[in-house]
Amino acid sequence: MWRFLSLTTLGSLIWNAGFVVAGYQLGANWQTVDEYADIFQKAVIAVVALSVVVFVAVRMRERGQSQGNAP
Numbered sequence: 001m002w003r004f005l006s007l008t009t010l011g012s013l014i015w016n017a018g019f020v021v022a023g024y025q026l027g028a029n030w031q032t033v034d035e036y037a038d039i040f041q042k043a044v045i046a047v048v049a050l051s052v053v054v055f056v057a058v059r060m061r062e063r064g065q066s067q068g069n070a071p
Helices: 002-068
Strands: none
């Protein structure tokens, strides 16, 4: 449990530090990133949705094959 908490905390610190530094570097130009973030967000949602569809299709196919082979 302690290892998980330590690694999660470390990862969160690194991730958040990156955002803080990026925000500081961008300054007043943060709106530029907002345009690209919307595109990136839609792409991530599409990839996740496609992954779920593929996962369900593979599981259904495996289930159908295992039931078809049952005596």
